[in-house]
Amino acid sequence: MGDFSVNLENLISDLRRIVGDKWVVTQREFMEGYLRDETPDPVRPRAAEGLILVKPSSAEDVAGILKLANANKVPVFPVGGRTGLVGGSVPIKPGIILSLERMNKIEVDRENIMAVAEAGATLGDLIKAADEAGLFFPPHPGDEGAQIGGLIATNAGGSRAVKYGVMRNYIRGLEIVLPTGEILSLGGKLLKNNTGYDLMQLAIGCEGTLCVITKAVIRLFPKSKVMVTLVVPFNTRSDALKTVPEILRSGVMPLAIEYVQIREIEEAAKHLNERWPVQRGFAQLIMILDGASQEEMLLRCEEISEICESNSAMDIMLAETAEEQSRILRIRSNIYTALKPHMIDILDVTVPPSNLEKLMNEVDVIAAKYDVYLPAYGHAGDGNLHVHIMKEGVTDMRMADRIKSEIYKAAVALGGVITGEHGVGSLRIKDLGLVLSEKHIEIMESIKRIFDPNNILNPNKVLP
Numbered sequence: 001m002g003d004f005s006v007n008l009e010n011l012i013s014d015l016r017r018i019v020g021d022k023w024v025v026t027q028r029e030f031m032e033g034y035l036r037d038e039t040p041d042p043v044r045p046r047a048a049e050g051l052i053l054v055k056p057s058s059a060e061d062v063a064g065i066l067k068l069a070n071a072n073k074v075p076v077f078p079v080g081g082r083t084g085l086v087g088g089s090v091p092i093k094p095g096i097i098l099s100l101e102r103m104n105k106i107e108v109d110r111e112n113i114m115a116v117a118e119a120g121a122t123l124g125d126l127i128k129a130a131d132e133a134g135l136f137f138p139p140h141p142g143d144e145g146a147q148i149g150g151l152i153a154t155n156a157g158g159s160r161a162v163k164y165g166v167m168r169n170y171i172r173g174l175e176i177v178l179p180t181g182e183i184l185s186l187g188g189k190l191l192k193n194n195t196g197y198d199l200m201q202l203a204i205g206c207e208g209t210l211c212v213i214t215k216a217v218i219r220l221f222p223k224s225k226v227m228v229t230l231v232v233p234f235n236t237r238s239d240a241l242k243t244v245p246e247i248l249r250s251g252v253m254p255l256a257i258e259y260v261q262i263r264e265i266e267e268a269a270k271h272l273n274e275r276w277p278v279q280r281g282f283a284q285l286i287m288i289l290d291g292a293s294q295e296e297m298l299l300r301c302e303e304i305s306e307i308c309e310s311n312s313a314m315d316i317m318l319a320e321t322a323e324e325q326s327r328i329l330r331i332r333s334n335i336y337t338a339l340k341p342h343m344i345d346i347l348d349v350t351v352p353p354s355n356l357e358k359l360m361n362e363v364d365v366i367a368a369k370y371d372v373y374l375p376a377y378g379h380a381g382d383g384n385l386h387v388h389i390m391k392e393g394v395t396d397m398r399m400a401d402r403i404k405s406e407i408y409k410a411a412v413a414l415g416g417v418i419t420g421e422h423g424v425g426s427l428r429i430k431d432l433g434l435v436l437s438e439k440h441i442e443i444m445e446s447i448k449r450i451f452d453p454n455n456i457l458n459p460n461k462v463l464p
């Protein structure tokens, strides 16, 4: 096992000394779940042989592991909940898989309306802890098994980002461990901080290539007194999408504005043995609204309904109970899971929101050209579109690659980027040049060398 130069027995016994015997796993059958993420099988990178799974319990443990790995030039792969969609956490070289799952404490500070969460706590844990303290953590990037460290390392977005933003907007402080083993504390329970270059912002979205995130100070919000979910059906995509900027301009800012099409949302419902509550229309908008009182909510719903109806919306469904609303969100979050067995890749191209319809029209042209099914849906309020390249009609991986390239080029031509939330990971490296200049990539490489001089941390991810 292992092809690094260090004596393997010594490495394993040093790791055991740091975290305890029980938390160093060397048998492959006990690390299977750590060898892959949620990336569709046809494009997911394969895990290497020669891996050791290590589960630290503190930042000091993480520092000890990284110091040891750095001294011996052993690759380290930080993993979270393994829900990523670009192969970011897959250990593609012999080395150490670093799971922070034992570091899962969350403390809510009601005075400052913030939580201090260890990196191994899950999104589900954070939503629950905030709720129990009478507070609210708005973002919902799909899979509640994602961990705080992974959510921050990918700067996750999700469906409730329209009103309050993506992960970056919530992070006020971080504890990180550098690949060389030093522990850094960045920011804090602060709403303003202009002290020097903001290294915290570099750590957010670094996809485990610059540091290991061990703890975070996360901003929370007061719990909304009233929340409703609207499902608005339209006969055409154009009607649905031209409604979105009008809503955004109206001053009523929904937490989420999701665009779905009836075929895929029904498939997701079927996958969960549920029934999608709105059977009308080709295209639908799902909107989540919050407010301070029933009266305020009623006014907001009326205003939104008027805008939708002026764009030919059909009967609008209003979900008021918490159960019905979470059922709708659960079905929406499972479109990916339902389609995954038939899928080659999931793209998350992002354009200025007003160009979303043009992008979807381009995707239609590409689908017709190759005679393939390219289901597309997404976070319409953010201009973030998930296009799935399905197996149906795609004869080989070269054809899948050509389809992907054409979608990327269409997005970039519309002022967009190749990824709005999933990140680069392993999968998007070769397309970075479509968006970033050579100089930009050169600066990223220099930053990587400063943080990680021996290139031990999540090597061959993000950067070419």
Ligand SMILES: Cc1cc2nc3c(=O)[nH]c(=O)nc-3n(C[C@H](O)[C@H](O)[C@H](O)COP(=O)(O)OP(=O)(O)OC[C@H]3O[C@@H](n4cnc5c(N)ncnc54)[C@H](O)[C@@H]3O)c2cc1C
Binding pocket: 037, 038, 077, 078, 079, 080, 081, 082, 083, 084, 085, 088, 089, 100, 119, 140, 141, 142, 143, 145, 146, 147, 148, 149, 150, 151, 152, 153, 154, 155, 156, 157, 158, 159, 207, 208, 209, 211, 212, 213, 214, 333, 334, 336, 337, 421, 422, 425, 458, 461
């Ligand atoms: C059904 C489904 C729906 C989804 N919907 C959305 C969505 O709407 N929006 C969205 O943004 N994403 C979505 N995702 C993607 C996914 O949930 C996110 O990418 C998530 O943020 C990854 O968190 P994780 O803990 O699973 O990280 P992992 O997948 O384990 O790792 C992701 C990356 O983070 C790094 N990492 C993990 N932990 C740490 C750490 N402690 N320190 C440093 N680096 C670390 C890894 O090395 C890797 O590069 C969805 C996924 C699924 C399966």
